[in-house]
Amino acid sequence: MSEDFELDTDDLTRRMDGAMTNLKTEFASLRTGRASSSMLEPITVDAYGQPTPINQVGTVNVPESRMVTINVWDKAMVGKVEKAIRESGLGINPQLNGTIIMLPIPELNEERRRELTKVAAQYAEHARVSVRNLRRDGMDQVKKAKADGLSEDDQKFWETEVQDLTNRYIAKVDAALETKQAEIMQV
Known part of the structure; x- marks a missing residue:
């Protein structure tokens, strides 16, 4: 050899x-004061008995530099997604608008x-x-x-x-x- x-x-x-x-x-998961869909990647939601990434229960968009929206596909999941975001430690307060969850990103x-x-x-x-x-x-x-x-x-x-x-x-x-x-x- x-x-x-x-x-x-x-x-x-x-x-x-x-x-x-x-x-x-x-x-990418660190919040820098700018909105990014990747900041939600580490967060999972208990969907139908399985831990599921948020992007698999709804559409994640960044309509403006300080806002992330999640259009949840199943109305029954909206509360679970909101709870998962609140408990994630991101320091973001989700706002509900029907099946759309808005996440305003505050200044750091x-x-x-x-x-x-x-x-x-x-x-x-x-x-x-x-x-x-x-x-x-x-x-x-x-x-x-x-x-x-x-x-x-x-x-x-x-x-x-x-x-x-x-x-x-x-x-x-x-x-x-x-x-x-x-x-x-x-x-």
Whole structure:
């Protein structure tokens, strides 16, 4: 196996891309003072005995920059959707208009902006931990190959490849965090 070893960097890259995708999804759920349909993605409603995403019980629209509307398809679900939004921790007070739930997005105050930047930093740290765990997996594969006869030069080469990949993704996480924090703090 010694000379034939080749680390599957494509797999590591794909898995690190997954960590970035997850981070972007978490960032999208943070309210920045602008309306976004993605802010409702983490919220589920108990629909017919199953936890169901809001976008599967109604149409989510953003008619203006500070308003999200949900046109609930089943009248019996309106109350459940409203309750799920109230209990979600988004800090939004839904207003009912028949089967349409309107969510006016209030301006964020300075204190809330600071709290959200801390939450964003926590999400970024989770992503960094995921990337580092993937780095450890890659390094473990290299160490296993070393035990199976991989040369020291090849071991150093693959360890450098894994570290370079890790550094690139950590930099991507940091850049995404910086962008999100600037977006949150923008008045």
